[in-house]
Amino acid sequence: xxxxxxxxxxxxxxRPAGLCLQYGTAGFxxxxxxxxxxxxxxxxxxxxxxxxxxxxxxVMVTASHNPEEDNGIKLVDxxxxxxxxxxxxYATQLANAEEQDLEKVITEICQKAAVDMHxxxxxxxxxxxxPSSEKLSQSVIDGILVLGGQYHDYGLVTTPQLHYMVCxxxxxxxxxxxxxxxxxxxxxKAFMELIKQVNSSSGESQRHLKIDCAxxxxxxxxxxxxxxFPQEVLIHIYNDGTKEKLNHLCGxxxxxxxQKPPVGLDMKPNERCCSFDGDADRIVYYYxxxxxxFHLIDGDKIATLISIFLKELLAKVKQSFKMAVVQTAYANxxxxxxxxxxxxxxxxxxxxGVKHLHHKAQEFDIGVYFEANGHGTVLFSKAxxxxxxxxxxxxxxxxxxxxxxxxxxxxxLINQTVGDAISDMLVIxxxxxxxxxxxxxxxxxxxxxxxxxLKVQVADRRVIDTRDAERCAVTPPGLQEKIDALVxxxxxxxxxxxxxxxxxxxxxxxxxxxxxxxxxLAHEVSLAVYHLAGGKGTPPQP
Numbered sequence: 001x002x003x004x005x006x007x008x009x010x011x012x013x014x015r016p017a018g019l020c021l022q023y024g025t026a027g028f029x030x031x032x033x034x035x036x037x038x039x040x041x042x043x044x045x046x047x048x049x050x051x052x053x054x055x056x057x058x059v060m061v062t063a064s065h066n067p068e069e070d071n072g073i074k075l076v077d078x079x080x081x082x083x084x085x086x087x088x089x090y091a092t093q094l095a096n097a098e099e100q101d102l103e104k105v106i107t108e109i110c111q112k113a114a115v116d117m118h119x120x121x122x123x124x125x126x127x128x129x130x131p132s133s134e135k136l137s138q139s140v141i142d143g144i145l146v147l148g149g150q151y152h153d154y155g156l157v158t159t160p161q162l163h164y165m166v167c168x169x170x171x172x173x174x175x176x177x178x179x180x181x182x183x184x185x186x187x188x189k190a191f192m193e194l195i196k197q198v199n200s201s202s203g204e205s206q207r208h209l210k211i212d213c214a215x216x217x218x219x220x221x222x223x224x225x226x227x228x229f230p231q232e233v234l235i236h237i238y239n240d241g242t243k244e245k246l247n248h249l250c251g252x253x254x255x256x257x258x259q260k261p262p263v264g265l266d267m268k269p270n271e272r273c274c275s276f277d278g279d280a281d282r283i284v285y286y287y288x289x290x291x292x293x294f295h296l297i298d299g300d301k302i303a304t305l306i307s308i309f310l311k312e313l314l315a316k317v318k319q320s321f322k323m324a325v326v327q328t329a330y331a332n333x334x335x336x337x338x339x340x341x342x343x344x345x346x347x348x349x350x351x352x353g354v355k356h357l358h359h360k361a362q363e364f365d366i367g368v369y370f371e372a373n374g375h376g377t378v379l380f381s382k383a384x385x386x387x388x389x390x391x392x393x394x395x396x397x398x399x400x401x402x403x404x405x406x407x408x409x410x411x412x413l414i415n416q417t418v419g420d421a422i423s424d425m426l427v428i429x430x431x432x433x434x435x436x437x438x439x440x441x442x443x444x445x446x447x448x449x450x451x452x453x454l455k456v457q458v459a460d461r462r463v464i465d466t467r468d469a470e471r472c473a474v475t476p477p478g479l480q481e482k483i484d485a486l487v488x489x490x491x492x493x494x495x496x497x498x499x500x501x502x503x504x505x506x507x508x509x510x511x512x513x514x515x516x517x518x519x520x521l522a523h524e525v526s527l528a529v530y531h532l533a534g535g536k537g538t539p540p541q542p
Contacts (some may be wrong), residue, residue, distance in 0.1 A: 023083075029066055054367075060075075080163035187422070190410075244263075246477070456526050464499045508529065
């Protein structure tokens, strides 16, 4: 390590005095002008990580569904998964180190993680469409070069595309070609194989889909992918970023939180619509019925649709694959009940955060996971994938072989590295077409229980500690007992509280048989949190 070069380069990327950052599931996120030092230092860290694992790693400059003025950065591990938790701590240490301690912190990380500085390092870089992203990705490159690493800059890509590239590179092309063309070809080929069995008389209107791209990178990449599709795939792109600001009154997060359509998309009754978020790793669907009432189809219903489809195929191939759905406490109670009682698929609940869902889903032959916000994917174990591909080649029974072929195309269409709005959209479109389902029929699989999300400001979020996948509050004393007593007052009800990962607020979720009861329960729980967990300001108002 050239200490003098590091000092000179680091001085050009000074750390704002007093700024303290914490690396979480979303990496680092804050106002873009405050990030230059952190992204430079993540260039350093990515180079160390690449050497430690003797493989290519990724760095994505994005703040996903945050406002356009924000930005962020996250690292991608060799198989396209999120950064290993032990390295999240190194990221936080390095980002917050004083200028004069930078070399010392790097040396400590090298010792703890057994990094050989003489090894090669390769970092893949991607960025979203924010005005600040290009300059920030240049700072990442400065960090890589000063530690003697090599890089490949993919420029403008969706977050899931970067995850895909890293995985392709490190599986020596087994997962696919590490190029955008490779991504488009793999997904479009699998999609076309799936829908070619669909009866063309099933009505053209069924194939129209309106997509709100949140004025982000999704619009750019979807436009690039259009030529790979046949004429009958009719996708209409809205909020393409040419006129309005990223994520402003649009995108998956806006639609999910506000339960209303995005600005900039004209919805007619019963039209199928969906929204991506700013970096295209989340998707939600929705429609308006004939009376003008808005219906949201969130991650829970997406997971349910995919599970129904996969379960039918598994019954046909007659293999004893273990399949399960992984949810968080935010999943609607109706979805959990439907999956367990009607579909007879095991459901596992884990802590909030994609990494927890992904990790749990890896325990099964087929693990389906989606957060209610629309971030999710399906994981196939190596053994299941090998068996399915073998059945396609060798199975003599026509029905079994055909079902295996559909499963094989699903494996190729799904981006198993991370939630991917483009890939998930194609999976959903293929399933709806193959099953001949309208968006209304999909929505009618089960009825969501009315629910309410609230948050309460507290002096210190750490006073709340939880267990049982965040469904039970351990501290402060008396809070869980109070919640239990409140829940008993309402039918089909449940409620839980959990501290925010980023700010001093406590998040509250309540559901019940009617919206009025869900609202009342959420309010009563918020008062309990305010009084027992050190609420700030005036007490919550109903």
